[in-house]
Amino acid sequence: MINTVNNTDEVSVTRLYVLRAMYVLVVIGLGITLMPYVFFPKKPLATWEFFRGVETCMMVAFWLLCALGIRYPLQLLPVLMWELIWKTIWLLAVPLPLWLNGTLDEKLLPNVFAIGAVVLVYIAMPWSYVYRHYVKKQGNQWRNNT
Secondary structure, eight states: OOOOEETTTTEEHHHHHHHHHHHHHHHHHHHHHTHHHHHSOSSOGGGSOHHHHHHHHHHHHHHHHHHHHHHOTTTTHHHHHHHHHHHHHHHHHTHHHHHHTTOOOGGGHHHHHHHHTTHHHHHHSOHHHHIIIIIISOOOOSSOOO
16 A cells, blocks of 8 residues: 655645645746746846846746755745745735725736735645644754753
């Protein structure tokens, strides 16, 4: 019989594959949308606006870490947690208030839908593992006790 639970991490093999699929989705999605601008830019990267350059470099780092997450899905969970947190904050802070007061711009909708895909991360996240390892588990010591 095949063991469906990773005994050391208490996460099923199925959940690990769901996480891997999430990482693959990010790698493919960013690979299609972002990497052409990085590898074949229309203008040199050094001439980009400051925040456009920062955003692009951060997303490339995220892309690389998600690629690594395909092999190490649990070790790279903080990367998916970062994505989940920033996208949730953005959805709550930017489009939700606009929608609530009836001023949501049609131009913003594609971003709302793209960023709203964060619901997939909520589904893929092994929440009991997150709770055990990031909430309940004792943190590392701050100093030597000797």
